[in-house]
Amino acid sequence: MARVLIIAQHEDGRLNTATAKTLKGALDLGIDDIDIAVFAEAGSTVADEAAKLEGATRVLRIEHDDFRDPTAARLAPEIEALAADYTHVLGPSTTFGKDVMPRAAALIGVNQVSDIQEVVDAHTFKRPIYAGNAIVTVKAPADRCVVATIRSASYSAAAEGDSACEIELREPASGSVSHTRFVKVETGGGEGPDLQTADRVVSGGRAMGSSEGFEIIYSLAKKLGAAVGASRAAVDAGYVPNELQVGQTGKIIAPELYFAIGISGAIQHLTGIKDAGTIVAINKDPEAPIFEVADYGLVGDLFDIVPELESRI
Amino acid sequence: MKILVPIKRVVDYNVRVRVKSDGTGVETEGVKMSINPFDEIALEEALRIKEAGNAEEVIVASIGGKDCQQQLRTGLAMGADRALHVVTDEAVQPLAAARVLLKLVEREEPGIVFLGKQAIDDDNNQTGQMLAALWDRPQATFASAVALDGDTATVTREVDAGLETLEVDLPAVLTSDLRLNEPRFVKMPDIMKAKRKPLDEIPLDELGVDNEGALEHVEFAPPPKRSGGKILESVDELVDELKNKGLL
Ligand SMILES: Cc1cc2nc3c(=O)[nH]c(=O)nc-3n(C[C@H](O)[C@H](O)[C@H](O)COP(=O)(O)OP(=O)(O)OC[C@H]3O[C@@H](n4cnc5c(N)ncnc54)[C@H](O)[C@@H]3O)c2cc1C
Ligand SMILES: Nc1ncnc2c1ncn2[C@@H]1O[C@H](COP(=O)(O)O)[C@@H](O)[C@H]1O
Numbered sequence: 001m002a003r004v005l006i007i008a009q010h011e012d013g014r015l016n017t018a019t020a021k022t023l024k025g026a027l028d029l030g031i032d033d034i035d036i037a038v039f040a041e042a043g044s045t046v047a048d049e050a051a052k053l054e055g056a057t058r059v060l061r062i063e064h065d066d067f068r069d070p071t072a073a074r075l076a077p078e079i080e081a082l083a084a085d086y087t088h089v090l091g092p093s094t095t096f097g098k099d100v101m102p103r104a105a106a107l108i109g110v111n112q113v114s115d116i117q118e119v120v121d122a123h124t125f126k127r128p129i130y131a132g133n134a135i136v137t138v139k140a141p142a143d144r145c146v147v148a149t150i151r152s153a154s155y156s157a158a159a160e161g162d163s164a165c166e167i168e169l170r171e172p173a174s175g176s177v178s179h180t181r182f183v184k185v186e187t188g189g190g191e192g193p194d195l196q197t198a199d200r201v202v203s204g205g206r207a208m209g210s211s212e213g214f215e216i217i218y219s220l221a222k223k224l225g226a227a228v229g230a231s232r233a234a235v236d237a238g239y240v241p242n243e244l245q246v247g248q249t250g251k252i253i254a255p256e257l258y259f260a261i262g263i264s265g266a267i268q269h270l271t272g273i274k275d276a277g278t279i280v281a282i283n284k285d286p287e288a289p290i291f292e293v294a295d296y297g298l299v300g301d302l303f304d305i306v307p308e309l310e311s312r313i
Numbered sequence: 314m315k316i317l318v319p320i321k322r323v324v325d326y327n328v329r330v331r332v333k334s335d336g337t338g339v340e341t342e343g344v345k346m347s348i349n350p351f352d353e354i355a356l357e358e359a360l361r362i363k364e365a366g367n368a369e370e371v372i373v374a375s376i377g378g379k380d381c382q383q384q385l386r387t388g389l390a391m392g393a394d395r396a397l398h399v400v401t402d403e404a405v406q407p408l409a410a411a412r413v414l415l416k417l418v419e420r421e422e423p424g425i426v427f428l429g430k431q432a433i434d435d436d437n438n439q440t441g442q443m444l445a446a447l448w449d450r451p452q453a454t455f456a457s458a459v460a461l462d463g464d465t466a467t468v469t470r471e472v473d474a475g476l477e478t479l480e481v482d483l484p485a486v487l488t489s490d491l492r493l494n495e496p497r498f499v500k501m502p503d504i505m506k507a508k509r510k511p512l513d514e515i516p517l518d519e520l521g522v523d524n525e526g527a528l529e530h531v532e533f534a535p536p537p538k539r540s541g542g543k544i545l546e547s548v549d550e551l552v553d554e555l556k557n558k559g560l561l
Pocket of ligand 1: 204205206207230231232233234245246247248249250251261262263264265266267268269272282283284285288300301302303326350351433491
């Protein structure tokens with residue numbers, strides 16, 4: 001019988017929204033039985049959060065102190081052990097999912113279907129390749145477990161229902177791994193909404209010129225209640241921390257409203273925003289490729305336009 | 314210590330890729346091909362590790378048709394000591410690639426296998442993680458800094474939340490992110506020298522690996538096009554448009 005297992009992502013004791021998006025993707029498979037595996041330290045309430053998601057059949061809570069900051073090497077054998085009871089094992093295509101899911105897939109003995117953007121049927125999927133310049137339809141072997149990641153930007157989050165599904169406590173299947181040690185994670189400590197889930201995003205590019213120059217982006221974002229993003233060039237130049245990068249190798253986002261300010265519109269950047277609702281571009285070069293995809297464009301010096309825009313809203 | 318750097322021949326990142334009109338693939342005829350940019354970064358890092366005295370030999374390896382020897386030669390010109398070409402005309406998917414690389418690892422016993430985090434053609438982002446699983450060794454993916462100290466590597470990783478630090482025992486699998494380094498340019502004399510460096514051909518069959526369990530590619534299609542919108546004359550006009558759409 002077809003059964004789906006979703007690997008939950010969480011940090012700081014909270015379920016990451018990407019999990020609810022993965023569930024939304026799973027619902028398109030046409031399979032009724034959908035379990036969510038939560039690997040967490042003892043005392044964590046993440047499993048309770050997951051149990052409230054609409055469409056989940058059961059939550060498996062697997063507890064161990066190793067799961068506070070779990071490494072792929074620690075989690076993959078756990079996922080492999082659970083997979084024996086499932087026809088599909090899905091994770092989010094976040095850096096967490098991208099790190100652990102292929103490791104689990106190799107142990108299970110299958111290729112992974114990366115970044116599913118559309119489910120055609122339980123074994124047929126659409127996914128972007130060549131930085132989104134082509135969409136390929138792939139068919140996974142029908143007689144094997146499907147291991148896949150779900151492209152978060154293609155799905156909304158499954159809603160929270162009024163009732164919670166059953167939570168089953170399971171023992172870890174494998175032991176601690178000593179060869180890989182988590183040391184720390186540092187975040188830029190940015191304020192404001194989360195880039196990956198924000199409805200509005202204001203991004204700045206190389207043209208901002210410096211960290212100080214970037215301040216007008218932060219200021220406009222604050223006024224709009226928007227998250228701040230950046231092009232790779234702006235991150236490479238050190239104007240903003242790496243977690244703000246939008247694009248093929250940064251975050252793939254789908255806000256309702258996106259501002260690309262002083263960003264030329266390289267394909268690798270556009271990959272990250274092609275699911276945005278409305279794109280506004282501000283650039284002094286009328287030939288900049290960003291205008292080919294923007295819904296609204298303003299041609300001119302951003303250092304004049306951005307403060308003016310902020311004052312009008 | 315040896316460092317093994319798998320490099321893939323891919324369509325150059327500057328090329329605007331087009332889907333063939335019959336939907337059987339993307340146009341690669343007459344298109345500029347290069348080393349996958351992430352692999353070039355991995356190779357650069359391996360060379361720097363060697364130059365710092367922490368490795369004796371850097372080996373580049375590629376799985377593919379005859380043409381990928383061009384990219385292996387470029388790798389040798391950058392400074393790799395020798396090259397391995399696993400010859401096959403069929404495109405290998407990540408699990409098969411990882412199985413092939415495991416065979417090479419068993420032959421060469423490297424201390425580090427340094428891959429790119431993803432190949433920019435299929436954008437799979439799987440092979441390094443799969444090799445680490447099959448080899449049962451640590452993985453540190455999406456590396457933006459690597460520091461070696463004896464038999465351990467401290468790796469800074471670019472993750473969604475920011476920067477994560479992992480400590481791994483060698484041998485280990487590392488995969489490169491873009492900010493790890495800026496690869497060197499190849500100089501003319503190095504291209505000449507590279508011609509004399511060893512390049513071994515190994516038929517894929519000889520390794521006993523095949524593409525079983527591969528995903529079938531049913532159809533390729535161009536992405537839905539975003540049509541360009543309007544160029545507006547003033548900030549006021551923009552604010553009005555956004556208000557009309559209910560976005561402000
Ligand atoms: C493998 C690979 C992966 C990549 N991944 C990513 C990724 O994930 N995300 C990403 O963003 N890039 C990525 N890149 C880089 C990408 O190719 C571009 O180099 C990058 O996006 C350029 O950033 P930019 O638009 O800020 O800079 P530029 O291309 O330099 O553009 C700056 C723009 O600002 C405009 N400008 C300058 N001054 C002003 C002013 N005063 N007022 C108004 N406009 C002004 C200019 O007209 C220009 O259009 C990747 C590249 C590779 C090879
Ligand atoms: N055919 C290949 N030959 C050599 N290396 C490869 C090949 N395919 C994948 N790799 C390596 O695996 C990395 C990740 O590829 P992928 O999992 O396909 O995104 C690449 O950056 C290369 O380092």
